[in-house]
Amino acid sequence: MAKTKKKKPADGGSTIALNRKAKFDYQIDERFEAGLSLMGWEVKSLRASKVQLNDSYVFIRNAEAYLVACHIAPLLSASTHVQTDPMRMRKLLLHRRELNRLVGAVERKGFTLVPMALYWKNGRVKLEVGLGKGKKEHDKRATQKDRDWQRDKQRELRR
Numbered sequence: 001m002a003k004t005k006k007k008k009p010a011d012g013g014s015t016i017a018l019n020r021k022a023k024f025d026y027q028i029d030e031r032f033e034a035g036l037s038l039m040g041w042e043v044k045s046l047r048a049s050k051v052q053l054n055d056s057y058v059f060i061r062n063a064e065a066y067l068v069a070c071h072i073a074p075l076l077s078a079s080t081h082v083q084t085d086p087m088r089m090r091k092l093l094l095h096r097r098e099l100n101r102l103v104g105a106v107e108r109k110g111f112t113l114v115p116m117a118l119y120w121k122n123g124r125v126k127l128e129v130g131l132g133k134g135k136k137e138h139d140k141r142a143t144q145k146d147r148d149w150q151r152d153k154q155r156e157l158r159r
Contacts, residue, residue, distance in 0.1 A: 014119060014120050015117060015118070015119045016046050016049055016051060016118040016119055016120065016125070017049065017051045017052065017053045017117070017118040018053070018116070018117050018118075019053040019054060019056070019114070019115055019116055019117065021054060022114045022115070022116050022130060023116075024135075024140060024143060025114075025134060025135060025140070026112060026114050026130065026132040026133065026134055026135060027132050027133050027134075027135055027139070028114070028116070028130040028131070028132035029111070029130075029131055029132050029133070030130070030131040030132075031116065031128055031129065031130050031131070032094065032098055032102070032128070032129045032130075032131065033121075033126050033127075033128055033129075034065065034092040034093055034094045034126065034127045034128075034129055035092070035093035035094075035124060035125070035126060035127075036067065036090055036091075036092060036093065036125050036126070036127055037090060037091040037092075037093060038090065038125060039082070040082075041074055041075065041082055041084055042072050042090075043125065044075055045072050045073055045074060045075050046072065046118070046125055048075060050072060050073040050074075050075065051070065051071065051072045051073070051118060052070070052071045053070055053115050053117075053118060055069050056068060056069045056070035056071075056115050057069060057112075057113070057114065057115070058092065058113035058114065058115055058129055059113070060099070060102060060103055060106060060113070063099055063100075063103060064091060064092075064099070065091070065092040065094055065099060065102065065113070065129075066089045066090065066091055066092060067089065067090045067091075067092055067115060067127065068089050069087060070087075070090065070115065071086050071087055072086055073086055074086060092127065092129070102131065105131055110133065111131050111132060111133060112131075112132060112133065112134060113129055113130070113131060114129070114130045114131075114132060115127055115128070115129055115130075116128040116129065116130045
């Protein structure tokens with residue numbers, strides 16, 4: 001008889017939230033994985049997928065990276081003795097050499113740090129940060145045109 005392995009729960013690698021507008025607004029050159037410094041109520045809200053990354057951004061102050069304007073809605077069942085601030089700044093956990101590289105790219109080369117995705121990895125919350133430049137209006141139109149062409153081409157091939 002063949003042995004069957006028990007499957008682990010889908011905790012590792014499952015996506016919590018995506019920032020779909022980031023790929024449209026920015027030309028992403030490089031991606032980094034960062035941990036997040038969170039409070040207990042925020043982790044519970046993330047497990048319930050009560051988060052929005054749409055208008056959030058990453059900035060660097062005093063050689064530390066922070067996630068700003070990421071809305072994590074508190075659960076109604078959260079503790080009452082904890083002060084919940086859904087829009088607080090959250091510190092990103094990166095290695096020193098990664099931070100030094102990001103500081104150089106942002107300050108000297110004019111790049112922007114954009115949060116791309118929030119996901120679980122080995123029971124911990126990770127944020128994918130994209131290093132890129134903002135697209136001009138004509139670049140956005142070209143992206144839209146390419147996407148439409150690919151969709152129309154797939155339709156025609158199905159017929």
